[in-house]
Amino acid sequence: MTMPLQVVVTDHGFPNLNIERETLEPIQATVTEFQCKHAEEVIAAARHADAIMTQWAPITAEVIAELQQCRVIVRYGIGTDNVDLEAAAKKGIPVVNVPDYALDEVADHTMTLLLASARKLPQVMKQIQTGAWITNPCRPMFSLAGRTLGLAGFGNIARKVAHRAQAFGMQVSAYDPYVESAQFAAADVSQVDWEALLQESDFVSIHLPLTKDTQHLFNEQAFSLMKPGAYLVNTSRGGVVHTEDLIAALQRGRLAGVGLDVLEQEPIAPDSPLLSMPEVLLTSHCAWYTEDALARLKQLAATEIVRVLSGEQPKHIVNKTGLIQHGHMRRRDL
Numbered sequence: 001m002t003m004p005l006q007v008v009v010t011d012h013g014f015p016n017l018n019i020e021r022e023t024l025e026p027i028q029a030t031v032t033e034f035q036c037k038h039a040e041e042v043i044a045a046a047r048h049a050d051a052i053m054t055q056w057a058p059i060t061a062e063v064i065a066e067l068q069q070c071r072v073i074v075r076y077g078i079g080t081d082n083v084d085l086e087a088a089a090k091k092g093i094p095v096v097n098v099p100d101y102a103l104d105e106v107a108d109h110t111m112t113l114l115l116a117s118a119r120k121l122p123q124v125m126k127q128i129q130t131g132a133w134i135t136n137p138c139r140p141m142f143s144l145a146g147r148t149l150g151l152a153g154f155g156n157i158a159r160k161v162a163h164r165a166q167a168f169g170m171q172v173s174a175y176d177p178y179v180e181s182a183q184f185a186a187a188d189v190s191q192v193d194w195e196a197l198l199q200e201s202d203f204v205s206i207h208l209p210l211t212k213d214t215q216h217l218f219n220e221q222a223f224s225l226m227k228p229g230a231y232l233v234n235t236s237r238g239g240v241v242h243t244e245d246l247i248a249a250l251q252r253g254r255l256a257g258v259g260l261d262v263l264e265q266e267p268i269a270p271d272s273p274l275l276s277m278p279e280v281l282l283t284s285h286c287a288w289y290t291e292d293a294l295a296r297l298k299q300l301a302a303t304e305i306v307r308v309l310s311g312e313q314p315k316h317i318v319n320k321t322g323l324i325q326h327g328h329m330r331r332r333d334l
């Protein structure tokens with residue numbers, strides 16, 4: 001008698017796994033769920049799994065070394081920074097993500113943070129709550145139309161942000177050495193280098209994966225190149241920004257404000273200075289979320305497992321540098 005296929009969900013923040021179970025039923029796979037936080041817990045949960053689905057749990061080299069028969073690791077989401085991609089590649093286990101489940105959501109959320117920062121919504125609300133009704137509050141504010149939005153990374157989400165910002169009359173530029181010039185031109189976006197991005201943008205929005213090249217890319221040196229009074233928005237990964245350097249840049253008034261959906265440390269430490277800075281707008285890594293995106297994420301992730309366990313190729317393999325190999329036609333091969 002053959003054993004049923006074992007799919008292990010290492011951790012998740014969903015109400016249930018009904019969609020996954022329904023999607024995996026035709027291949028008669030059992031779905032076992034855990035809420036692992038540490039590598040040892042993942043090893044105990046997933047050692048004999050045929051496939052792994054993971055949200056935030058650490059899929060480290062030690063975990064991967066212990067996997068006896070795993071044929072695929074699927075990350076619920078776009079970023080794969082919780083998975084040791086090199087170790088997985090070495091062991092021949094494909095790492096697969098879901099690159100297209102929430103692009104509009106994250107682009108909408110980016111614009112929400114940008115608009116709320118520029119219109120100083122939290123500060124105005126606070127004034128009203130403390131009894132002040134001022135028709136030109138929290139000075140100065142500036143017109144968005146004609147101002148420059150610089151995008152760090154020009155992938156799927158950044159392109160959607162560009163389109164939205166252009167509808168507000170903004171000029172858009174982007175820095176991404178891995179994208180062909182024709183792609184910038186097609187989107188009416190100026191292709192700029194790293195220094196120009198920082199020096200010329202009134203708003204900088206980050207849309208980079210977290211890799212060893214992008215870790216702490218936004219540090220003291222970068223902030224000191226930014227226009228005084230510029231705004232920063234980050235809906236990508238917290239680790240791309242050096243938090244202490246950011247706090248220092250805000251404290252000395254170098255930046256007018258930031259909108260952050262992601263932080264180096266999540267959840268935020270209760271004593272983080274970011275919590276008490278009026279020019280800091282925080283959301284809780286929820287840019288991706290709508291009911292629609294949630295259902296798409298679960299369905300698409302489980303479908304990748306079905307593909308691999310049925311002997312087919314997955315649709316979206318992430319290579320060991322953290323960049324997507326398949327289904328991402330526009331990017332130069334690295």
Ligand SMILES: NC(=O)c1ccc[n+]([C@@H]2O[C@H](COP(=O)([O-])OP(=O)(O)OC[C@H]3O[C@@H](n4cnc5c(N)ncnc54)[C@H](O)[C@@H]3O)[C@@H](O)[C@H]2O)c1
Nearest residue numbers: 078079153154155156157176178207208209235236287288
């Ligand atoms: N906050 C959320 O809820 C949420 C949801 C989805 C995705 N994300 C994050 O957003 C990020 C961007 O998503 P996407 O769909 O646009 O990804 P994408 O892969 O389509 O785009 C990322 C772009 O970054 C570029 N890039 C990589 N390394 C670079 C470097 N060193 N310098 C400059 N450019 C570089 C790539 O060439 C690519 O074009 C993801 O990596 C993920 O971490 C966050």
